[in-house]
Amino acid sequence: MLETLPKGKAGEAALPATAPRMTPAGAGPRALAPEHVHQNLDRSLRASVARLTGGISTHAFLDAWTDWTFHMARSPGRQLELLERAQQNLLKLMAHGGGPASDPGSDPGPGADADVAAEIAAPFTPKAYDHRFDDPGWQRPPFWLWQQSFLAVQDWWDHATDQLRGLQPKDADRARFMARQALDTVSPSNFPALNPEIIGTTLASGGRNLADGAVHFAEDMLKTLAQVHDPAPPGYEVGKDLACTPGTVVFRNALFELIQYAPQTGAVRAEPVLIVPAWIMKYYILDLSPQNSMVRHLVGQGFTVFMISWCNPTPAQAELSLEDYRASGVMAALDRVGALMPGRRVHAVGYCLGGTMLAITAATMARDGDDRLASITLLAAQVDFAEAGELLLFVDESQVAFLEDMMWDRGYLDRPQMARTFSAIRSEDLIWSRAVRRYFLGQEDLPTDMGVWVADTTRMPAQMHSEYLRGLLLQNRLTAGRFAVEGRVIALKDISAPLFVVATETDHIAPWRSVYKTQLFTDCDLTFVLTSGGHNSGIVNKPGDPRSRYLWSHRPPGALYVGPDDWVATATSAQGSWWPAWADWLAGRSSAALTAPPPVAAEAAFLGAAPGTYVFQT
Numbered sequence: 001m002l003e004t005l006p007k008g009k010a011g012e013a014a015l016p017a018t019a020p021r022m023t024p025a026g027a028g029p030r031a032l033a034p035e036h037v038h039q040n041l042d043r044s045l046r047a048s049v050a051r052l053t054g055g056i057s058t059h060a061f062l063d064a065w066t067d068w069t070f071h072m073a074r075s076p077g078r079q080l081e082l083l084e085r086a087q088q089n090l091l092k093l094m095a096h097g098g099g100p101a102s103d104p105g106s107d108p109g110p111g112a113d114a115d116v117a118a119e120i121a122a123p124f125t126p127k128a129y130d131h132r133f134d135d136p137g138w139q140r141p142p143f144w145l146w147q148q149s150f151l152a153v154q155d156w157w158d159h160a161t162d163q164l165r166g167l168q169p170k171d172a173d174r175a176r177f178m179a180r181q182a183l184d185t186v187s188p189s190n191f192p193a194l195n196p197e198i199i200g201t202t203l204a205s206g207g208r209n210l211a212d213g214a215v216h217f218a219e220d221m222l223k224t225l226a227q228v229h230d231p232a233p234p235g236y237e238v239g240k241d242l243a244c245t246p247g248t249v250v251f252r253n254a255l256f257e258l259i260q261y262a263p264q265t266g267a268v269r270a271e272p273v274l275i276v277p278a279w280i281m282k283y284y285i286l287d288l289s290p291q292n293s294m295v296r297h298l299v300g301q302g303f304t305v306f307m308i309s310w311c312n313p314t315p316a317q318a319e320l321s322l323e324d325y326r327a328s329g330v331m332a333a334l335d336r337v338g339a340l341m342p343g344r345r346v347h348a349v350g351y352c353l354g355g356t357m358l359a360i361t362a363a364t365m366a367r368d369g370d371d372r373l374a375s376i377t378l379l380a381a382q383v384d385f386a387e388a389g390e391l392l393l394f395v396d397e398s399q400v401a402f403l404e405d406m407m408w409d410r411g412y413l414d415r416p417q418m419a420r421t422f423s424a425i426r427s428e429d430l431i432w433s434r435a436v437r438r439y440f441l442g443q444e445d446l447p448t449d450m451g452v453w454v455a456d457t458t459r460m461p462a463q464m465h466s467e468y469l470r471g472l473l474l475q476n477r478l479t480a481g482r483f484a485v486e487g488r489v490i491a492l493k494d495i496s497a498p499l500f501v502v503a504t505e506t507d508h509i510a511p512w513r514s515v516y517k518t519q520l521f522t523d524c525d526l527t528f529v530l531t532s533g534g535h536n537s538g539i540v541n542k543p544g545d546p547r548s549r550y551l552w553s554h555r556p557p558g559a560l561y562v563g564p565d566d567w568v569a570t571a572t573s574a575q576g577s578w579w580p581a582w583a584d585w586l587a588g589r590s591s592a593a594l595t596a597p598p599p600v601a602a603e604a605a606f607l608g609a610a611p612g613t614y615v616f617q618t
Contacts (some may be wrong), residue, residue, distance in 0.1 A: 001241070001567075002342065018243050025052055035131060039069075039194050044405075044532065045527075046401075046402060046405040047405045047406045047408065047410075051284065054383075056394070056399075056402075057399040057401075057402035058400045059398050059402075059403075060174075060396055060398040061174060061178055062401045063171070063398070064168075064170070064171040064174035064175050064178070065175060065504065067167060067168055067171040067179070067261065068161065068164070068167060068171055068172065068175040068372045071164050071165075071166050071167040071222075072160075074105055075164060075165070078164060081182050085155075085156055085159050085160075086156055087380065089123075089124075089152040089153075089155060089156055089376065090152075092123035092124070092152070093145070093148055093149060093152055095121070095123075096122070096123055096148065100368065102294065110195075110428060118595045119157045121150065121339070123148065123152075124148050124151035124152050124154075124155055125151070126151060128506075129506070130433070132187060132189040132432060132433050132436070133189060134146050135196060135197040137196025137197055137199075137200060140196065143188075143194070143195075143196045146188040146194055146479065147188060147189075147370075148189055149188075150183070150186075150187055153183065153184055154617050156181070157176070157179040157180070157183060158176060158180075160179075161174075161175040161176035161179055168389055170392065170393070172395070173390075173392075173393055174393050175543055176217075176445060176448075177390065177393050180427075181427060184258040184427050187410055187432065188288055189432065189433075189436060190333075190432060190435070190436065192210070192440055193564050194441070195436070196356060196393075197436075197441065198436070198440045198441060201441050201442075201604065205442075208442065209440065209441050209442035209443075210440065210442065211442070212442030212612070213438065213439040213440050213441065213442045214439075216438045216439055216442070216444075217438075217439045220438075226595075229455060229456075229618070230455075232452050233447040233452070235447070236443075236447055236452045238284065238452075238456070238615060239486060239610075239611050239615075239616075241289065241449075242284055242287070242288055242289060242449055242453070243283075243284035243287050243288075243610070243611040243615060244287075244290065244611075245261055245287050245290070245293055245295045245296045245299065245610065246261065246262040246468050246609075246610065247259045247260055247261035247262055247307075247609070247610030247611075248260050248262070248600050248604045248607070248608075248610060249260045249604060249607040249608050249609070249610065249613075250306075250336065250340060250600065250601050250603075250604045250607065251332075251333070251336040251607075251614040252607055252612075252614075253328060253332060254311065254317070254343065255310065255311055255320070255324065255325070255329050256308045256309060256310050256311060256329055256332075256333065257308075257309045257311075257607070257612040257613065257614045258306055258307070258308060258309075258333050258336055258337075258609065259307040259308075259309060259610045259612060260304070260305075260306050260340070260600060260601075260604070261295055261299050261304075261305045261306070261307070261610065262299070262600075263299060263302075263304065263597035264296075264299045264300050265299075265300070265301075265302045265597075266597075267420065267594035267595060267596065267597075268302050268303065268304050268594060268595060268596075268597050268598075269302050269303050269304070269586075269587065269590045269591070269594065269595075270344055270590060270591040270593065270594070270595050271344055271345050271346060271348055271590045271591065272303070272304040272305070272306060272337055272341050272344060272347070272376045272539050272598075273298055273303045273304065273305045273306065273346070273347045273348075273349060273590075274307075274308075274334060274337055274346050274347070274348050274349065274352070275295070275305065275306065275308065275349045275350075275354075275585070276308050276329075276330055276333075276348065276349065276350040276351070276354040276355070276357060276358045277307070277308060277309075277310070277350075277351050277352075277354045277355045278351055278352035278353040278355075279310040279325065279353065279354070279458065279460075280308075280352065280353055280458065280460065281453065281456070281458060282306065282453065282456050282458065282459065282615055283309045283310065283615065284453060284615060285351070285450070285453050285536060285539075285540065286307070286351060286539075286540075287307070287611075288449040288450065288453065288540060289449045290448070291542060291607055292540050292542040294539075294540065294579070295307060297542070297543075297579055297583070298387055298583065300419040301583045301587070302587075302594065303347075303583075303586065304341070304597065304598060306333065306337050307328045308329065308330070308333050308354075308457050309611065309612050309614045309615050310329070310458075311614045311617060312458045312459055312614065312617035313412055313459050313460070313461040314411075314412070314456075315410060315411030315412060316411070317411075317412075317461050318407070318461055318462040318463060319461070319462075319463045320409030320411060320461035320463055321461075321463045321467060322357070322360075322464055322467045322468060322471070323485070323486075325357055325464060326357060326360060326361050326364070326485070328575065329357070330357060330358060330361045331361065333373060334346060334348075335363075338372065340598060340601055345371075345372055345373065345374035346372055346374060346377045347373075347374050347377070347394075347586055347589070347590070348361075348362070348371055348373050348376050348377070349376075349377040349379065350376075350377070350378055350379065350381055351379040351380065351381065352379070352380055352381055352509070352510065352535070353381070353468070354381070355378040355379055355380070355381020355382075356381050356382060356383060356472065356478075357379065358376065358378065358381070359376070359378060359383045359492060359495075359518075360483070360485065360490065361476075361479065362376050362495050362497065363491060363492050363494055363495055364485045364486075364490050365492055366494035366495050366496060366497075367485075367488065367491070367494055371497075372592065373497045373505070374589055375497055375500065375585075376495065376497050376498070376499050376500070377499075377500040377501075377582070377586075378499065378500070378501045378502070378515075378518065378541050379502045380502065380504055380509070380515060380535050380538070380539055381501075381510065381515065382501060382510050382514050382515055382517075383478055383479060383492060383517070383518055383521060384476065384478070384479040384514065384517040384518075384520070384521060385472055385473050385476045385514070386476055386479075386514075386517075387480075387513055387514040387517070388473060388510070388511070388513060388514050389507075389508055389509070389510075389514065390427050391473070391509065392473065395469060395473045395474050396474070397474070400466070400469045400470055403465070403466075403469065404462070404466050407460075407462035407465060407466065410462075410464050411461075412459040412461055412462055412465075413459060413460035413462070413465050414459060427590075437489070450536060450537070450540065463470040466559065471483065478490075478492070479492065479517075479520075479521050490502060490519045492522050493521060493522055493523050494521055495524050497524065498524060498525040498526070498527075498589055499518070499522060499524055499525065499526040499527070500527045500529070500530050500582060500585055500586075501515065501516075501519075501526060501527070501529070502515075502529045502530075502531060502538075502539065502578065502582075503515035503516060503528070503529070503530050503538075503605065504530070504531055504532070504533050504534055504535060504537075504538025504539065505530060505531070505532050505533065505534075505538065506533065506534045506538075507534055507538065508534070508535065509535045510535060512530055512564075513564050516530075516564045516567070519555060519561060519562075520561055523557060523558055524557055525554075525555070525556060525557050526554075526555045526568070527552065527553070527554050527555075527585060528552065528553055528555070528571075529550050529551070529552045529578050529581075530551045530552070530568075530571070531548070531549070531550040531551075531578050532548055532550065541577045541578060541579060542577060542579070543576065543577040543579055543580055544576075544577070545576070545577060548575070548577045548578075549573065549574065549575050549576070550574055550578045551568065551571035551572065551573055551574075552571060552572055552574065552578070552581065553567065553570070553571045553572060
């Protein structure tokens with residue numbers, strides 16, 4: 001059932017042939033019932049359609065439009081309200097039709113900043129993450145009018161797809177999402193004749209930008225069709241420039257490699273740190289370039305750090321489950337750390353989906369009386385998915401079944417589906433702005449360490465991803481008291497180890513209010529941090545960045561719950577990176593006495609140096 005490595009090598013272990021399952025987390029009784037063989041024809045057909053639609057169920061979105069349309073048709077008051085909104089937007093455009101300078105009240109006087117004048121005059125402004133209209137040329141007529149007309153229509157559709165009495169909230173959100181996606185295709189920024197930046201660049205270069213853009217488009221199209229990836233650009237090689245903190249692979253099974261990083265101080269903290277990254281992407285987001293590597297920062301502070309490097313699953317590993325990732329992943333790593341550093345409690349750290357799995361593991365350990373965790377740190381990790389943001393737009397019974405059929409056909413969720421989902425949530429910046437830069441302005445994508453990591457995508461095993469979508473995202477079983485491990489329900493409130501929870505302000509994958517709900521379902525000592533940045537940039541938050549800031553608070557065990565809005569009003573504000581504060585927090589929950597660095601296991605010589613081999617799997 002599970003792909004295993006050759007036996008007999010030191011430090012290696014195969015996954016158990018039959019691992020206990022998180023029974024209520026996966027499919028329900030109907031899905032487990034035997035299917036008639038003819039249903040394979042249906043699944044094959046749906047899998048074929050899924051490949052054409054990028055894994056998106058058209059039925060789910062048609063259902064949302066139907067729900068919105070029927071409720072709107074029987075709401076004449078709302079229709080009148082929308083008519084008034086359209087009239088108001090039109091009058092605003094007419095009053096400011098000539099551009100910022102046409103509004104006498106917008107002139108702040110000689111020498112004033114032009115951007116300030118434009119901001120005063122503009123009746124409609126792009127969203128904070130929308131950079132399509134950043135070029136100063138958009139503040140001149142007629143481009144200003146085209147920009148404002150587009151934003152006026154966008155404003156009307158945002159209002160039209162707002163909550164409507166009787167309309168399912170998810171259908172309203174889906175209708176808004178689809179309207180936004182449709183509008184983005186006709187944004188004036190996408191058309192060379194309407195975009196002042198493209199016009200100016202074309203005139204200045206004699207059209208060279210369009211020729212270069214056509215070459216870029218052809219290259220990208222061929223890569224998409226062939227499903228090939230460019231090698232890392234010079235200066236961004238994994239193992240040399242990225243993921244380059246010195247260390248050794250000290251354990252390997254079919255699911256992960258365990259890296260032990262070399263000490264950088266003469267004495268170290270007695271308690272080691274075990275990091276559980278998400279398996280949606282490669283682990284080295286936490287060990288990027290030397291100047292912004294969280295791993296390097298921790299070892300520099302005197303911590304012994306272990307890192308899980310997950311495998312990139314193949315079709316032969318389709319039956320890997322959430323329970324495999326817990327028992328043969330996190331628990332196996334914890335056991336190995338304990339064998340290398342016996343008698344030491346462990347500071348466990350989980351990022352994104354790895355944090356969710358760590359919370360599940362910690363609750364299971366608490367239930368079973370296992371007290372090996374000295375502390376738990378959750379980075380941009382959700383335990384409750386009721387407010388999981390726009391990712392929930394892609395999760396309902398129809399959509400999950402559609403994805404399951406596609407994974408049933410292949411054995412995994414392929415990389416393009418994950419990438420397209422995350423890009424669609426912020427399509428203004430991640431799709432359209434990039435397309436304009438690359439195909440019309442002829443600009444090459446500037447390489448960055450995080451950009452190389454983003455492109456280094458992985459696959460999701462069919463069984464695991466189905467259980468994740470159904471048990472966590474769709475049914476929210478973990479905080480509903482219906483998530484069982486080895487046949488017994490677990491509860492997050494059983495966790496007694498101190499928690500350090502980090503959320504990021506502009507996270508569109510794990511919205512900070514969703515992450516904040518960790519405080520609602522736990523009773524232990526908890527420190528909560530809300531840092532500037534997004535899902536990745538807020539976590540990779542190196543010290544010394546003057547733009548960094550964060551809010552934080554400490555909740556003692558048994559304290560009353562405080563809602564997120566009240567928390568923001570009362571939390572302590574701090575400038576800079578949260579990394580030093582976290583290192584101090586870990587040190588405060590470690591033994592006072594320092595010890596000599598632990599030796600690397602002798603059998604590690606058979607397994608190789610960091611970053612290991614799994615990080616190079618494609």
